[in-house]
Amino acid sequence: MDRTEAQLREKLLKAEFEPEIVEQAIAYVYSYGYLDDERYVRNYIEYRKEQKSRRQLEQELQFRKGVSPELIQRVYEELEPADEKAMIRKHLEKKHYIPSQSDEKQRQKMIASLQRKGFRTGDILTVIKEYKEI
8 A cells, every 4th residue: 555654654653663763664665665755646646636626636635645735736747637627517417507497506505515626716617607608
């Protein structure tokens, strides 16, 4: 199972290993290439970029996996970006959202749902406007 350096450090410290031993273990796994945060971030993003927004992936990697924002940004610059508007369309279809049959309250609820998923408000409004024109 792949882990980030922060995850491995946390796991070993939680198992009550001495900090010096933890650092030695991390250096050991790095020396054999078993631990590589950049590879982890690249795989994480590639595998999930069609299901989750960029912002959501960035937050998961930074706050749950302990990866630096700089590394996340660098990897994102190298990868082909996902079409977030297509992901928003897919979500609207999945929720059977039809703008012509929805009132303002339902519209706001859908927008809030998409924002919580990390999509940009501008992209959300653009896609909803496209749906109205269809």
